[in-house]
Amino acid sequence: MKTRFMKKSGTKPAAMRLPEGGRINRGKPVQFTFDGTSYQGFEGDTLASALLANSVYLVGRSFKYHRPRGILSAGAEEPNALIRLGKGARIEPNLRATQIELYDGLTSESQNRWPSLNLDVGAINSLFHRFFPAGFYYKTFMWPASFWKSVYEPVIRNAAGLGKAADDHNDPDRYEKTHQHCDVLIAGGGAAGLMAALSAGASGARVILADEQNEFGGWLLSEGDTTLDGEASPAWIAATLARLEAMENVTLLPRTTVFAYMDHNYITLMERVGDHMAECPAHLPRQRLWKIRAREVVLAQGCHERPVVFGGNDLPGVMLSGAVRSYINRYGVAPGRRAVVITNNDDAYRTVFAMIEAGIHVAAIVDMRPAAAGPLVAEAMRMGLSVHSSHAVLAAEGTRHLGYAKIARYNPKTGDVTGDPFYIDCDLIAMSAGFTPLVNLHSQARGKLEWDEEFCCFKPSTYHEAAQSAGAGNGAFDLATAMAEGAKAGAEAASRIGFEASPAQAPAIDAPVADFRPLNFWGVPSDAAPGSGPKAFIDYQNDVTASDIKLAVREGYQSVEHVKRYTTNGMATDQGKTSNINALGIISGELGATIPEVGTTTFRLPYTPTSLGAIAGRDIKGLFDPVRLTRMDPWHREAGAKFEHVGQWMRAWYYPQDGETMEEAVNREVRRARTHAGILDASTLGKIDIRGRDAAEFLNRVYTNAWLKLPVGRCRYGLMLKDDGMVMDDGVTTRLGENHFHMTTTTGGAAGVMAWLEEWKQTEWPELEVYLTSVTEQWSVATVSGPNARIILEKLGCSVSLRDDSFPFMSCKEARLAGLPVRIFRISFTGELSFEINIPSRLGMALWKNLMQVGSEYGLTPYGTEAMHVLRAEKGFIIVGQETDGSVTPHDLGMDWIVSSKKPDFIGKRALERASMALKDRKQLVGLVTENPMDVIPEGAHAVLDPNQPMPMEMLGQVTSSYFSPNLNQSIAMAMLKGGHAMKGETVWFPMIDGSEPIKATITDTVFYDPKGEKLNG
Amino acid sequence: MLLIKCPFCGDRDELEFSCGGEAHIARPLAENTLTDAEFADYLFLRDNPKGVFLERWIHTDGCRRWFNVARDTVSHEIIEVYPMGETPKTEAAKAAHKASWRRQTAAEAAAKPASPAGRSGS
């Protein structure tokens, strides 16, 4: 036998690289490392092909037993060769070596091994494998429940999980998202997908063709025995791509995985833009997420080959037959020197011929079929190869790499071994148990499946979305049929949506005639006693064996969904791409039911793992959520204000001076607002402009009090309820004209109130002529409050009189202040004489600076939201969302005065009349004064009558607002207590969560400061 | 993600819309003699059928207009989009409207004769 392996040359000879062939660029060698060792590969290699070229077979340890694992496949289905790729912050775990394109300087590491790949301490799990049967976690970590948090969960978490993420969590890469519409989206650019694109593209339809690999062509790239139109397949692929590229209506997306298929043909794609480059240029993102709405979809995903289930089928050196062919023909690599082939269909014979062509010795062909025949079998026999019909591999043996195969005659009906086993030395087993159409996307889109008896596979039957399947993904494994189906599907997709289309002309195909029908046998031939013998793996990634599945069925699990969860089969990152059908076969055998009777599990998105970076795109950090700033924001920053988030707004919280603590600053601000004057940036308050013939009637319906007779120029406080009678928002609304109102809402409630009003206007009262416009951002607002408020405005030059007789409390005037056009509202949230000055927002800063300049002489002090809260609490004013929580009525708040009894209707009126709303034990708003005036009760603290009662204590309700009031020099609080209104004067206690002394307090009225309201007029 | 045809803007992604829940919940008129339990049918009880459901949607990030949608809650097929204040035209949606338990409630009776609008539908 001639040997064609590369002669040793250079520093890092790749011993298993074939001297010629493959789609690698031999002119472009690249250096890479794996577990610290340097190797050489070529441009066009995957990490897997380059490792194989360098005779690296052991590439990882398995998840549960830490068994040595090698490369099983050549694509997305790879369960074993999971890699931690990259350096520093760019480290990414759990990537499949079979999909990593090689680039110069690539750094990779194996996973699940400690301390090293060759010497793994965890492999001791293997010796105790009887301790890890199916349902191990369920059985072991059941009792006692208190062990969960402290013992079981940490143990499981430590044992579970695959690779480790980067320690540095700051992803330095950039990701993009893009939206696209198209007429026909084609998922998969193999033979069928390319034909579909030709048909649809020629019709003029807007076509997007996406393929997960670096090159279009799919399996055609791996076949050396096929010619199209008389040339090797790559020539036809190149010509076809040239035709497609010439069509302006066709978009080609290589390196792009169609990973999710959702309702109404909404499909998401992941494009790996820079992952294959040593250095991604600055103008390109690392990855791009495509969100596509397609009118029609053609699914041409192809198929995956199934592993044969036999003992030791997870040893490095055991590989899918098609993958072996792919490494030889596409990558120019021999995955072994001496091979055994095990198959139950004809396709593996093509691998046999490819191996022989590449100089790999084929020691035996183990054909599980009873009487293997046909042209390919005959050809193998003619070549003098030993073909063992009706035989099976019982076991693969070796330590860290395959050494020999144990083979015997068996009965394909029962699985019983019927002859003496014999042993064949080999370092490669190429296996094929048939093919599984990739129905993942079809199934994600809720398409139905049917069982194909002939090919023993599920394939698409009916469609939920506007889609169709073609090629191997549709069960058409034969190339000619696949291409014809692709051409037809592309044409049909285009014509369904009105394009004139016909199937593109398929090339003349010269390929071996193979019988792809697998043997319908799902047993595991073995001469070992049940439960002993080497493990035969079904799910490589989750280490689920054939015995585990059998055990689960024996223990009573019959539904495939239950077996799946109990054994964890198909629940790893590969979602059972190579394992689901084998598991179903074994379940069906154990249950004595057919596979379609057992059913199939649900395919979930994503098709392959997808980085969260791309899903987040640029919506991170500062761009995650908009930040809204007032026009006076730069002034607050310059003044050294601390800020707080209020919804999306940044509001000045307090303004510390000269090293003040927050408490000191707030106390100063609160005092100055009452002794001199304070100024608050209130621009964030929600503002809604309401106009129209029925504006007053509209307000009359949405507020609890009366609005029809409010005079022009006057303001009124309003409370808004939901229709269940619960307080929703509050604010002051002003009548600017007969049919024109200016409504204010809470800062956080602005958008919600706007939507609420629109909803009632449009859906309940369309007959009302009302126009609502959000004007929150159109106005800057400065509120000047305190005894010096009037003099400050007067000094600034105000065009209208601010005296009580002409500008009384709760009225509004348009004026010029320091020459600036303003609307002044004389309203108060502090209880002091107060002017809320609204100005077109661009002039906000000018107004503020003018006020500060004139005001300094009168002690004008900027105060933030914290001081605002204390000031309003001193007056017992509620804050919706603080005192209320969606279960509080106006009566609960002691605000009966604001609920009209005369109006025929308003939102919430009927609900307030419910019997349950009058219950005496409803939680009601009260004030609290602590016995020790320095004790500030924590907000949220619960009140009890007797702090010494046994637990659980009977709780009356909770503190909603609590502050130290610098003006009263005592602690004040508000609380919602059961039957609180009838408890004025009574004592309650607040047990402390930290076990310190309970706080004693007396229930009071909620107005702590200036109960007669004498300060309102300054 | 659903593709919803806003009657004012055309086909748009679901994320531009908000669903306002069950449509055709008539609000009892101010003058009514409903018991608390009867009123609760209007106030609290919401349908969640398997199959055709008549819903209210608003094009929140678009024209901010409300409209009605007949949607199959199993297949997510949008059967019909129709204006506020009207009842559906397609057979399936008409049947769903007619079959709703709400048609028999005292709360719905108490919403007539006035109030022709969407929430109150008819």
Ligand SMILES: [Zn+2]
């Ligand atoms: Zn719209």
